[in-house]
Amino acid sequence: MEKVERNVMEPIGEVPFNKPKLDYAKGLKKLQSGLENFFLKKGYVLLIIGFLLGRALILAKLTPFSLPFFAAVYFIRRDKAPLALVGLMAGAATLSISNAVSAFGITFIFLFAFRVSKKWLNNEIRALPFYVFFTLLAGKLLEAFIMKGQLSLYDGMMAGVESSLGFILTLIFLQGLPLLSINKRRQSLKTEEIVCLIIILASVMTGTIGWTVYDLSVEHIMSRYLVLVFAFVAGATVGSTVGVVTGLIFSLANISSFYHMSLLAFAGLLGGLLKEGKKFGVAFGLLIATLLMGMYGEGSGNLMKTLSETGAAILLFLLTPQALTMKLAKHIPGTPEYAAEQQQYMRKMRDVTAQRVAQFSSVFQALSKSFSSHDEPTEWVEDGDREMDYFLSNVTEKTCQTCFKKDHCWSKNFNTTYDYMMEIMHDVDDNQGALSPKLARDWEKYCTRSKKVTEAVQQELTYFKANQKLKKQVQESRRLVADQLMGVSEVMGDFAKEIQRERENHHKQEEQILEALQEFGIHIEQVEVYSLEQGNVDIDMTIPYCQGHGECEKLIAPMLSDILGETILVNSEECATFPNGFCNVTFRSAKAFVVETGVAHAAKDGGLVSGDSFSTIELGCGKYAIAISDGMGNGERAHAESQETLQLLQKILQSGIEEQVAIKSVNSVLSLRTTDEIFSTLDLAMIDLQNADAKFLKIGSTPSFVKRGPKVMKIQASNLPMGIIQEFDVDVVSEQLKAGDLLIMMSDGVFEGPKHVENFDLWMKRKISELKTDDPQEVADLIMEEVIRSRSGNIEDDMTVVVSKVKHNTPKWTSIPVHVIRQKAN
Incomplete structure (x- = not known):
């Protein structure tokens, strides 16, 4: 209701106020589209360019532009070549009829030679400049x-100079003419393309030499306008380049215009430097250059005329639509419009990539559901009943089909016979192939072919059990594949979400950080903030060479810690290779905890190769993994088995797949890879470095212990070793660790190593509680020494002890309070 009342109360004259604006914008867009279609798509711009190039002169005598332009148009846009030829002839005719006849004759010779020898050319574009050279x-x-x-x-000599210019101009036109097409160019202009475009435009403008409007030179106005546009769009570098190239072309065309090159170059430089003042700043640069170079070049006599030409160029520049300059800026590297265009393109590519990854994620999820849908319990029951019927039918086919009492047993006493058969099958299965005496006597009384039936049951039971085992393996494998596919689907889904997260714009924070550091007296060249998320700060800085004084670690990181409210550390640093250079430094959030690890291990009988393997893995998601694997047996084979287990686990964990799915995947590989009785145990601890939360996954491994002061806690889970069965549930034991805790993990050679000990748990707890040190390496060495001493120095199995200490991450340097510094400064 409020919205309706507000519209009713508006003045009548303001209702259609925006309509003329919309009509004007729509009409302007339609006019722009029509002009583009007429000049670019239909090719009439080539008619105009051809007319101006046809009358363009070099050294007031040479006309090298006609044939190169026609040859380039003929090669690139052959259907528009007649338009270009008409324009060239018309332009040449404005000079003299003989020039028009000469241009037409040379063009005819070129076409005749090129068409005759075309079938022998392998690469026409390379041969074209040479055809132009020799034809001219x-x-x-x-x-x-x-x-x-x-x-x-x-x-x-003059013919050689003109043909050489024609050779060069052909190369320039071949590279520059495609820029005048209507196609939607995504790529940026190369430096060579920009120069070629400038040369083409300057060459076209030489065709206006001699034209005047109210006694003002058209070529001077247009050349200064061209410099203004490029200086405004691309800055001082491109602006001065345009001035030099344009002035050079005009100087070759008319010796009296030599000073004009200095004016244009200076105007391009000043205009580019003053582009922050928008169009008026660039125009002011041209005005200053005109005043200085005008008085220097031709004195004060022609100064008013030069200033009038500059004023006309500035007027044209101010009337130039912003859409035109923005469209041009999008193709020149280094401009904000180009950066925005690239950012938009990258955003589109990112969205497309994220969409594809999400689609793949849904495909893997569908595949996972497809595999797991065949494992419904109801289907298992139905399949079991069906297989039991097949089993009995195979037995009866070999025995009852030819028996004279078939109808008596299966037609009149079906239930009794069926129950006997089932009982015989279960009895034979339970008694390992033998039939119990009582059931054998009862069956002999009931069946005339009791012995033959019993033998058939025993034979079919062997096939039945083998089939059941195979089917169970297939079901377990299918379920494992479903879990793996679901894990991959989740990883890809998370990756798609991560791709779609916008990198936030942190201009304000960058300025605040830069200001705070500079107030402290530290010179910072550049600050780039990629992330300010708590616990995931990512900042890049460029600073002058500090001569090894460690400013980043000692000053900048502590100040950032105070500004951002969390501990910031130097993650990486690339120092300058020379004294006046710059260093690139990356600052990241510090983890709340760190893990210090000590290891002690020994091979059986003092050998060189141990069947145990251990690994410490720092994952990218802020987690720290500690793993011990014990291969069955000793020596090379056991070592290879345990080492491969850890390598597989490390690769899968680093890909981002959940721990339980990773362990099941490793178990799948180990169980399906070989039929040998080679198994591995796995003891895995995952510690979150932000909150010290630990997860323990134990597969056939011995207990672990956590020592917290005088208290010792045992962590235990019951699972078979990896590779024995294909399907198993991974027991996950969670424990909240604290700073100062010692986590002690060991292989069975250490846990079960002490001699004459009945309770290994109590013995190990007592030895750990009696330790007087909390250094991880010393603890590992002491435990290993105690176990070996209990065996009188004998090492009867591979032994490995890994001791990890959880500590608070205390930086070397405390934070520097920035607000206190500012208060003192004020």
Whole structure:
């Protein structure tokens, strides 16, 4: 209701106020589209360019532009070549009829030679400049011979210069003409393309030499306008380049315009430096350059005329639509418009990539459901009943089909016979192939072929059990594949969400950090904030070379810690290779806890190769993994088995898959890879470095112990070793660790190593509680020494002890309070 009342109360004259604006914008867009279609798509811009190039001169005599332009148009847009030729002839005719005839004749010679020899060319684009060169050379020499009746050295040199210019111009037009098409270019302009475009535009403008409007030179106005546009769009570098190139082309066309190159170059430089002042700043740069270079070049006599030409160029520049300059800026590297265009393109690519990854995730999820859908309990029961029927049918086919009492047993006494058969099968299965005496006597009284039936049951039971085992393995494998596919689906889904997370814009925070550090007296060249998420800060800085004084670690990181409210550390540092260079430093959030690890291990009988393997893995998600694997037996084979188990586990964990799925995947590989009786145990502890929460996953391994002061806690789980069965449930034991805790993990060679000990748990707890040190390496060495001493120095099995100490992550340098510094400064 409120919205309706508000619209009713509005003045009548303001209702259609925006409509003319919309109509104007729509009309302007339609006009722009129509002009683009007429000039670019239909190719009439080539007619105009051809007209101006046809009358363009070099050294007031040479006309090297006509044939290179026609050859490039003929090669790139052959259907528009007649338009270009008409424009060239018309332009040449404005100079003289002989120039038009000469241009047409040379063009005809080029077309004839090119079309005749085209079938022998392997690469037309490489041969085109040479065709232009020799055609121009031959045509100009023939023209000179016809006009004078003889050839002189001067004629040969001028023909050589013009044909050489034609060779170069052909290369320039081949690279620059595609830029005048209507196609939607995604890629940026290369430096060579920008220069070629400038040369083409400057060459076209030389065709306006001699044109005046109210006694003002058109070529001077257009050249200064061109410099203004490029200086405004791309800055001082491109602006001065445009000025130099344009001035050079005009100087070659007219010697009297030589000073003009200095004016244009200076104007491009000043305009580019003043581009922060928008269009008026660039125009002011041209005005200053005109005043300085105008008085220097031709004195004060022509200064008013030069200033008038500059004023006309500035007026054209101010009237230039912003859409045109923005469209041009999108293709020139280094401009904000180009960066925005690239960012938009990258965002689109990111969204497409994330969508594809999400689609793959859904595919894997569907595959996982497809595999797991066949494992419903109701289907198992139905399959079991069906297989039991097949079992009995196979037995009766071999025995009852030819028996004279078949109808009596199966037609009249079906239930009794069926129950006897089932009882015989279960009895034979339970008694390992033998039938109990009582059931054998009862069955002999009931069946005339009792012995034959019993033997058939025993034989079919062997096949039945083998089939059941195979089917169970297939079901377990299917379930394992479903779990793995679901794990991959979850990883890819998380990855898709991570891709779609926008990198936030932190300009304000960057300025605050830069200001705070500079107030402290530290010179910072650049600050880039990638993330300010708590516990996941990511900041890059560029600072001058500190000569090894450690400013980053001692000053900048402590100040960032106070600004951001959490401990910040130097993650990586690339120092400058020379004294006046810059260092690139990355600052990241410090983890709340660190883990210090000590290891002691020994091989059986003092050998060199142990069947035990251990690994400490720092995962990228802020977790720290400690793993011990014990291969069955000793020596090379056991070592290879345990080492491979840990390597597989490490790769899968680092991919981001959950711990339980990772362990099941490793078990699957180990159980399906070989039929040998080779198994491995796995003892895995995952510690979260942010909150010290620990998860223990034990597969056939011995207990672990946590020592917290005088208290010793045992951590135990019951699972078979890896590789024995294909399907098992992983027991996960969680424990909240604290700073100062010692986590002691060991293989069975250590836990069951002490001699004449009945209760290994109590013995190990007592030895750990009696330790007087909390150094991880010393604890590991002492436990190993105690076990070996209890065996009188004998090492009867591979032994490994891994001791980890959880500590608070205390940085070397405390935070520096920035607000206190600011208060003192004020």
